[in-house]
Amino acid sequence: MSDEHDQLRSVIKDCVHCGFCLPACPTYQLWGEEMDSPRGRIYLANQVLDGAELTAAAAEHFDRCLGCMACMTACPSGVQYDQVIEAARVWTEEARSGEPVPGTGPRDAGPARGAEAEDGGLAGVDGAEGPSARAGGTTDRSISPKGGADVKRRLRDRAVRAAIFSVFPYPRRLRALTGPLRAAQRTGLDRRLARGTLPDRVSPALGAALRLAPPRPREAARGVLPERVAARGPRRAVVGMLTGCVQSVFFPQVNAATARVLAAEGCDVIIPRGQGCCGALSLHSGRAEEAARFARRTIAQFERAGVDAVVVNSAGCGSAMKEYERLLAGLPEPDPTFALAGQEESVSWVARAGALSGKVRDLAEFLAELGPAAPRHPLPVTAAYHDACHLAHAQRITRQPRELLSAIPSLRVVELPDAGMCCGSAGVYNLLQPGAARELGRRKADAVLATGARLVISANPGCTLQITAELGRRGESIAAVHTAEILDASIRGLPAGSLGVR
Amino acid sequence: MTEALTIEGLVPRLAAIAGRENVITDPLELRTYECDGLTSHRAVPALVVLPATAEETAAIVALCAAAGVPFVARGSGTGLSGGALPREDGVLIVMSRMRRIIEIDPVSRRAVVEPGVTNLSVSKAAAPYGLFYAPDPSSQVICSVGGNVAENSGGAHCLKHGFTVHHVTGLEIVTPSGELTWLGDGTGVVSGYDLVGAFIGSEGTLGIATKIVVKLTPLPEAVHTLLAAYPTMAAGGAAVSGIIAAGIVPAAIEMMDALSIEAAEAAVACGYPEGAGAVLIVELDGPASEVEAEVGCVRSLCMKAGATEIRAADDAARRAAIWAGRKSAFAAVGRISPSFIVQDGVVPRTALGAVLGRIASLSADAGIRVANVFHAGDGNLHPLVLYDDGSSAEAEAAEVLSGAILDTCIEYGGSITGEHGVGVDKSRYMPKMFDADDLDTMQLVRCAFDPASLCNPGKVFPTPRLCGEVPGARRGTHPAVAAGQAELFLWFTERAVVLPSARLARPCALRGASSLGARGASPPGAGGASAARPSRRASAARRPGGVPPARHVYGTCAARHVRGASPTRRVPSFPRRTSPSAHHTYQATHSSRRTPPSPPHPYQWPQGP
C-alpha cells in the first residue's frame, strides 16, 4: 500500500508545475479551471495522498478527466499522469461506496464488487442494483461546496454507472441491449426520443446512449468469426486477435476486416472463442479489481492460443492490455483458479501479465512492423485521419497508421486541426459526462467538416460512435471507418462506395 | 459605509457577479491555485473567482475595493517569480475563462484579445493572414497574453522583434478601485504619458488588464535556423560576439550548455549533436535574399569560432525539431533533477563569458549543478540551479547559490530580471539595484494607481507598504514632493466605479457623460471633479483595523502624481465593445476636453471604522 503511495508520490514529484499540459487538456479547454487541468488534478491527488479528505468537488474533477492522456504527450517533464488518474479513480470509486480512501486501510478489504458470474446472462440487471443499493446506505462523505450536493442526482449517477459496468464489458448483454435500440432506430422512435428531452430527464446517460447508438452495421455481421483464419501466401506470423466488447457488438465488420487484412499480409490469425472484456472500461474507470479479473482471463486465454503477437484493433483495449503488468502488480495474487494446466505455480500473474503485454500490438503498429506484402489497390477518396487518444497519447502511435494509409494509392489523407484533442468519447465518458462529451464531439465534427473530407478514419470504436453520432445529428453523410476497413478495401480492390462514402 | 464584509461574506456577492460555479471555495480546489510556476512560494487564496467578462472583473475588483480585501490577478500561472502568488486573506481573480480573440484586423495588423488568451493562439489565429504575434516566451503554448503584459515577457525572438511592451498598443484595464478604462489608443502612437508603457511590466500591481490590443507582425518571407555545436561555452560565446560584431541582428541567438542539452534530450529526444559542450541556435528571418546572405555569413562565423558541427533547417519541421529542445529545456530539467530554480538575470553581452565562468566556479564551490540556457543575443541568462528538495540543506545551498548568481549579474552591470519579473521572489534584491529614492519614486507610481494597496500587494517591492506610509524611519517627505515636483493626485481612486449593472450591492455610479459610462469606459476627464475632492479616503479609511495615518506622509493623500499631468488629465479612452481604432480614439479624446466637470459622487465610499 505505502509502496504504491511512494510510487505515486514520485510520479507527482516529476511535475514541475510548468502548465505545458494545460492547452492539450480538453477539460481545461472547456472550462479553464485549474482543477480541470492535468496540473490541477495532480495537485488534487497530491493533497489526497497527503491525507486530505477527498471532497465531492475534487472527486468531480477526477470524474471529468477523460483519461485521454493528451497531457502525457504534452508534458516535457515526463509525468506519468496515467498512474495518477488511475489511483484517483480508485479513490473516488471507494469514496462513493463508502470504502476507505488512501491511507485509511487496505483497499481490497471491501466486498468483492461485481463478483457475479462473468459468464454473462442478463444478471447484470441485479448488478445495477448492487452498488446503488449500497450507495443508498452510505453517507456522502462531503457535500459539494459548489452549490451543494444533489444527493439524488448522485444516486442516479451511481445507478447509471452500475448499469454501464454491468452491461458494456459483457458482449452478450450489450448485444441484447442493442436489439431494442435498433428497433427504436427502425421505427424512428430513437430520433424522436433523442430530439426530445424525455430521455435526458430520465438520465443524461440514457439520452447520450440513444444519441450515440450506431446504425446497423453496413455489412451484415457475418455471424461469428472462425477460430482460425489461415494466412494467404507464405506464413509470416501467427497472431492472436482480440475481438473486444464494443467492437464485436457494434462493429463486427471491423473485426472481419482486421482478420482479412492480417491474413492477406501472411498471418495465421487465432481468434480465441468466448473472449471476454479485456478490462479496459473498468481499468479506465477506477474499478481495478474488476479490471484485474478481466485481465487475468484474457491473459490465460491468449497464453493458451500460443501466438507471436496479440493484435488489437481497438485503441482503448490495446492501451489497457499494455498496462496489465502494472495493474496486477498493485493487487494481491488471487488463488490460482486461473492457472493453466501445466503452468508452474511459481509463475506469478504479474509475470504472466508482463509477458502478454509484451506481445500486444495495435493493428497499425503491428502491420507497420511487419511491412506490407499484399498489393494495395487505388482508393480515390479524401479521408481525415482522427488520432484516437488511446492510440496517439496512451500508446504514442501516430506515425504508423499514417504510413499505412499513405501507402494506399489515390487515397488523400488530410490532418484534422487540433488533432490531438479528444472527441469526447473516452470509453464510457460520453455516457457519464454527456454534456462535456457532446461539446467535444461538436468541436471534433467541426474539425472534420473543415477539412472537406468524405471519410473519417479512426482506430477506436468509441471515437467512431461519437463522431458518427455528431455528424449524423447535423445531417452530414461523412462515413467513419476503421483503419482496418480501409486497408481491407484497398487490398481487396473494393470501391470507396463499399466504405459508405457517398 | 458598507457593512464590514468578511471574506465569507463576499461569496454570495461574487456569486451574484460571476455565477456560483465560478467562485471557488472548496479547500482542495483552492489549493490548486496556491502557486504559479515558482512552486517554492505558496499561499492558499481565501477565494478564487473566474470572471467571464471585463465587466464582471470590474465588479469583482470594486467589491474587493469596497470590502478592503486584497486581490491578485492570475493568468495561466506559469510565472516564475511568484507574481501570481495569492493572498491568504484575499481573492484570486483568474483570467483563464476570458479567452476570446475578439478581433483580428489584418489591414491594421493588430488583434484585440482577452487577457486569458494564450500567447500562441494569437499567432495561430493570425497565421491565415500571414501575420504573427512576435513576443514568444518559451511558455507560449500556455502563458496568457495578460500575464505577458504584466511581466513584459520576452522570448527567444525578442532580440530582433522586441518584448511585449513593443507589441501592445492599447489596454482595457480595471483599475484597483474597480473602474474599467482604456490606456493607449491602439495605434501605438500615444501623445501624453505612455500609460500603456507604465502598465506593462507592472506585474499585476497597477490593475487588471481585460482587453489587450496587440500588433501583429508579417510572417517573414524566409526563416533559416542554424544549430552549431561547440566543445565549450566559451567557443559558443565567441561565435555570438562574432555575429553581433558583424552587424547581423538575428531573430534569435540561444545557447544551451551540456547539462541542459542532456535534459532536453531526455525530454524530447531533440537529437542535438552528441557530446557537445554547448549548442548555439541562430535564427535569421526576413526577406529571402537578405536571409540567404546572412546565413552564409553566420555559418562561416560559427565555423571560425570552432563549431564542431553545424546543422541547418529551412523548413518548418526541421526548425521545430531544433527549437523543441530549447523550448522544453526548463521543464525538461525536471527529468534530471528532483527540483530546480529557474534564475533570470541579465548581463551586458560583453560580460557573458566572465559571468558564465563565475557561475561555473560558484556552482563548483557549492557542489550544486547549474544548467545554463539563455538568450545569448541580449545577455539574458537563465541559470537552472538543480537540487534535491528532499534535503533542506541542499535547498538552502541552492537558494544561496541562486542569489549569488544575481549578485554577480548586478556586479557586472546587469539586472536581476530579464523577463520573469520581480514578483515575491526577487523583491528582496530590489534594494541592491535601486536606492531608496528610486524605490520610493516607484511607489509613487504604484500609489497613483492603487492608493489602498489592495492590488497584488507584497509584490515587486521589498517591504510592502501602504501608500502614504513613512517610507523609512530616516525619511520624511519624499524629495519629489519636498521639491514641489509631485503633488496630490486622486483621479484614479476617486472616479466612479463603472459597473455593468446594479448586480453589485453598492450603488453603481455612472458619472459624467452617461452614454459613455453606460458603455463601460469612463469618459476621459471624468476624474476632474474627483481631483478637487477632499482626500477623505486617504488615511485610516483604507487601513484594515483603522491604523492611524502615518505622520510623515507626503501629504495626507493617498495618491500623487508627478507634476506635468494636469489634474484633469486625459486618459485616452475608447468605448468598450468597439475595437479601438485611431478614428474612435481621436473622437473620444478630443470630445472629452469639452466634457463638463461631472457632479460629485452620488454615494459615499465606505469608510474605515
Ligand SMILES: Cc1cc2nc3c(=O)[nH]c(=O)nc-3n(C[C@H](O)[C@H](O)[C@H](O)COP(=O)(O)OP(=O)(O)OC[C@H]3O[C@@H](n4cnc5c(N)ncnc54)[C@H](O)[C@@H]3O)c2cc1C
Ligand atoms: C517553462 C517556462 C518557460 C518560460 N519561458 C519564458 C520566456 O521565455 N520568457 C518569459 O518572459 N517568460 C517565460 N516564462 C515565465 C512566464 O511564462 C511568463 O512570465 C508569462 O508571461 C506568465 O504568464 P501567465 O499567464 O502564466 O501569468 P501568471 O503567472 O498567472 O501571472 C504572472 C503575473 O501577471 C499578473 N497577471 C496575470 N494576468 C493579468 C492580467 N490580466 N492583468 C494584470 N496582471 C495580470 C499576475 O498577477 C502575476 O503578477 C516561462 C515560464 C515557464 C514555466
Ligand code: SF4
Ligand atoms: S506539463 Fe508536466 S510538469 Fe508541466 S504542469 Fe503539466 S504535468 Fe506538470
Ligand code: SF4
Ligand atoms: S487525461 Fe486528458 S482530460 Fe485528463 S487531465 Fe490529461 S489531458 Fe486532461
